Amino acid sequence: MGHFRLTPFIAVLESRCVNEVRDKDAIGEAVTDIYQTFVEDVIKKGYLSRKGYIFPTMKEYWFVLRPSELVYYKSRQEKEKSGSMNVEANSKVETKEGFKIILHTSERTFELGASNHMTRLQWMSALQLAIEYSGSGQSYQRIQACKRRSQRQGRLQEMLRAKAQLQMERNARLVAEDQAKELEAAVKEESKKLNELEQIREKLEVLLEEETQAKRDEEIVRGLQARILTEEWEKRAELERLQEEQKLLLEQEKRKRMEFEEQQKEKETQLRAAQLRLLQLEQERQLLDEKLKTAHNRIKLSENEKEVLEAQLIQVVPLRESSDRVRRAHSFVPSTKERPVILEIRSSTLKRPSKDGNC
Structure with a gap:
């Protein structure tokens, strides 16, 4: 906005936007951020840990990155400057385990530490931008403003071209609509003729399909009849074979039954003979038991007589x-x-x- 100077711009901001904000610290911090971004060309600010020169411990500082240098302070107020690192075109940035960043400069190598992976990625991209724009004569923010201005102009030109093309397309569409109406009438007439021809063709196809289906059905019926006849002949032959096999099995069963009955009769006769023999043996055993008892009794009597006689013999x-x-x-x-x-x-x-x- 070339016709809008800084003083009225600040007056408009104060009258319309800053009336509701009553925190002076917030206003001052916002003005400082805008000033650092557009005047001092600050790319990124934030907390990082830095490894010391003498003691290899990581200490947290407030870092401010510009295209030419990386300055770190003791606090966020940026009052006490602790040191700075020159960022040149030949500088390199590497990653290390534990969310650490290694910055290689012509002077020395610095080791920085981030709080998480996302913060490390943001600082890595910001350091790469600072290295790229460190040798340019213009500031990084001015280059970005020029790019945005050119992008806006490009978008404006594209919008104008799109509008012109849209108007041309509208005119062409109107002409095409008129032609389409004429063609639509001709197409309707042709479509009617085509519909009539299509109906005639469909009827012919239906008749042809019915005729072919009738022929197929007739062939299927003939095939089914032939198959049924062959199956009946096969079943008849199978039935006759089964009947013959059944007769043979019945004859074999009769012969086996007769043999079994004869064997059963023989076994019954043998069982009766064995029972008679068992009775005879039982009787003989009883007779022998009686004879054995009488023999034992006789032996006992003879032994008693012997003892009596011996006693008498000793006395006489x-x-x-x-x-x-x-x-x-x-x-x-x-x-x-x-x-x-x-x-x-x-x-x-x-x-x-x-x-x-x-x-």
Whole structure:
């Protein structure tokens, strides 16, 4: 705005925009930011950590970046300047782990630290801009203002060209609409003729489709009939084969049944014979048990008689003879079958009279 000078511009701002703002510090900070941006050519401001010369510790400062230098202060008020770094065209910027930035200058290498990844990216892009515009004669903000002015002029020219082109397109559209109306009438007539022809063609296609469908149906029916006949013949042959197999199975079943009945009869006869034999053996066993009992009873009686006779023999016969006989009797132990004979011999000896006439 070439016709609008600075003094009336500030008066307008104060009368319309600053009346509602009563914080003098905020107004002063805003004016300072505008002044630094457009007069002092400040690209970016903010807090960063810087590694010291002597002690390798990171200390936080307030940094102000311009195209020629990077100045850092102790506080945000920018009253106590702590130092500066020359930013030249041959300077380089690198990243390091831990959100750190390495600035290589002709003097030395500086190590700076950001609070997070986004802040580091912003400072990296701002440092690259400062390095690019450090050797130019004009300030960075003026170059950006010129670019914006040229962009606005370019957009204005584009708008004028677009308006002219739009007007031409409107005129061409009106002419085209008139031609389109004429063509539309001709097209309507042609479309009517085409619709009639299309209807005739559709009818012919329907008739042709019906005829072809009838032929297909007839062929399908013939094929189905032939297939049904073949299936019936196959089923009939399969049924006859199954009947023959069933007859053979019935005959085999009858033969197996007769053989099974014969085997069952034989087993029944064998079972009866075995039962009779078992009864006979049971009877024989009972007879043998009775004989064994009688034999045991006889043995017991003979042993009792033996003891009685020995007692009598000891009382009657002299001691010497009795001892000899007892020794002989003990030396010769007869079997159960020989015991009755021995008892008879002993009884005969006992009946023999002694010298005194006693038995």
